[in-house]
Amino acid sequence: MKTKILVTGGTGYIGSHTTVELQQAGYDVVIIDNLSNSNIKVLDGIERITGIRPDFVEGDVTDVATLRALFNRHPDIKGIINFAASKAVGESVRKPLMYYRNNLVGLINLLEVMPEFGVKGIVFSSSCTVYGEPDVNPIDETAPIKPATSPYGNTKQICEEIIADTIRAGAPFKSILLRYFNPVGAHPSAEIGELPIGVPQNLIPYLTQAAAGVRGELTVFGNDYATPDGTCIRDFIDVVDLAKAHVIAMRRMLDNADSAQLEVFNLGTGRGLSVLQLIESFERATGVKVPFHIGARREGDIEQIWAEPAKANNVLGWRAEVDIDDTMRNAWRWQLRQAAPQQ
Numbered sequence: 001m002k003t004k005i006l007v008t009g010g011t012g013y014i015g016s017h018t019t020v021e022l023q024q025a026g027y028d029v030v031i032i033d034n035l036s037n038s039n040i041k042v043l044d045g046i047e048r049i050t051g052i053r054p055d056f057v058e059g060d061v062t063d064v065a066t067l068r069a070l071f072n073r074h075p076d077i078k079g080i081i082n083f084a085a086s087k088a089v090g091e092s093v094r095k096p097l098m099y100y101r102n103n104l105v106g107l108i109n110l111l112e113v114m115p116e117f118g119v120k121g122i123v124f125s126s127s128c129t130v131y132g133e134p135d136v137n138p139i140d141e142t143a144p145i146k147p148a149t150s151p152y153g154n155t156k157q158i159c160e161e162i163i164a165d166t167i168r169a170g171a172p173f174k175s176i177l178l179r180y181f182n183p184v185g186a187h188p189s190a191e192i193g194e195l196p197i198g199v200p201q202n203l204i205p206y207l208t209q210a211a212a213g214v215r216g217e218l219t220v221f222g223n224d225y226a227t228p229d230g231t232c233i234r235d236f237i238d239v240v241d242l243a244k245a246h247v248i249a250m251r252r253m254l255d256n257a258d259s260a261q262l263e264v265f266n267l268g269t270g271r272g273l274s275v276l277q278l279i280e281s282f283e284r285a286t287g288v289k290v291p292f293h294i295g296a297r298r299e300g301d302i303e304q305i306w307a308e309p310a311k312a313n314n315v316l317g318w319r320a321e322v323d324i325d326d327t328m329r330n331a332w333r334w335q336l337r338q339a340a341p342q343q
């Protein structure tokens with residue numbers, strides 16, 4: 001009998017890639033998604049890769065009645081991976097209440113319902129944004145949590161605290177917090193990938209659209225930072241590597257009786273790359289030029305951050321494996337399959 005996992009936000013970018021890896025690892029997956037920032041056609045892509053169409057519930061985790069109805073239909077769900085959240089830093093500054101409601105109420109509902117249905121654990125999609133601007137790099141899990149620089153980042157910090165407090169109060173389940181660095185790329189099949197709606201906020205989707213000529217030049221937000229080439233440095237982690245880490249975390253939480261009730265892991269490659277170095281990687285990997293120009297800094301950008309992944313490497317037995325040039329090739333192949341984006 002397959003272990004059944006609920007993936008909230010499972011038609012999203014990281015959620016869909018994680019669903020594929022869960023299915024290929026032998027798990028049964030149910031997805032709930034309100035399709036506010038994704039497309040139901042993602043289910044077709046998942047099925048084309050794995051041959052298994054996940055059960056799908058169109059719904060909102062902020063509605064506890066919807067959640068209870070789902071669990072009544074699937075009382076055998078043993079674990080949850082919670083991706084369902086709003087995640088655009090800039091938008092969160094403009095619409096803080098939407099972010100606090102979506103991201104906090106959704107998690108609270110899940111934590112409340114879990115004991116009612118004997119759910120054993122929840123993996124939480126967190127972010128390196130909780131560290132703010134690091135004092136030193138690479139950054140490990142003992143680094144201080146700094147005051148958030150956006151409501152989005154604040155929701156990630158608060159959600160981590162909500163989980164910790166709930167477990168401290170005696171909750172009958174485990175949790176693993178996964179702090180992502182910068183997820184990039186697409187599945188090598190080019191059947192699923194990043195599907196930004198409107199103007200991409202993140203670097204890679206904008207870069208690939210500019211390279212495809214379906215959007216204007218990429219603006220590199222500033223080259224006057226205190227870094228070797230003046231552009232910001234990030235830890236770009238392949239989305240399939242990231243998805244695999246979730247499967248390992250879920251297996252550890254459900255099957256390893258000795259693992260702690262609450263654990264935190266940084267998920268990164270351990271290598272910092274600048275924006276210009278990423279552009280070079282893309283051009284080397286694809287032979288396609290990226291039309292770009294240097295523009296002004298973007299408000300709120302962190303100068304440099306990259307992970308110390310030793311804990312995830314040693315405790316989870318997980319390591320980022322995909323070479324950045326391969327990641328860029330996959331991102332490009334995915335882009336070539338897209339229709340012209342909405343302007």
Ligand code: WQD
Pocket residue numbers: 087089127128129180181182183201202203204206218219220221222232233234275298301
């Ligand atoms: C990366 C670098 C930009 C766009 C954010 C969130 C983080 C996570 C990932 C959700 C920066 C530069 C970007 C462009 C550019 N979100 N850039 N031109 O800001 O590191 O992280 O997204 O989980 O929590 O904070 O990612 O891709 O927006 O930017 O020069 O058009 O690329 O200045 O240095 P970021 P990003």
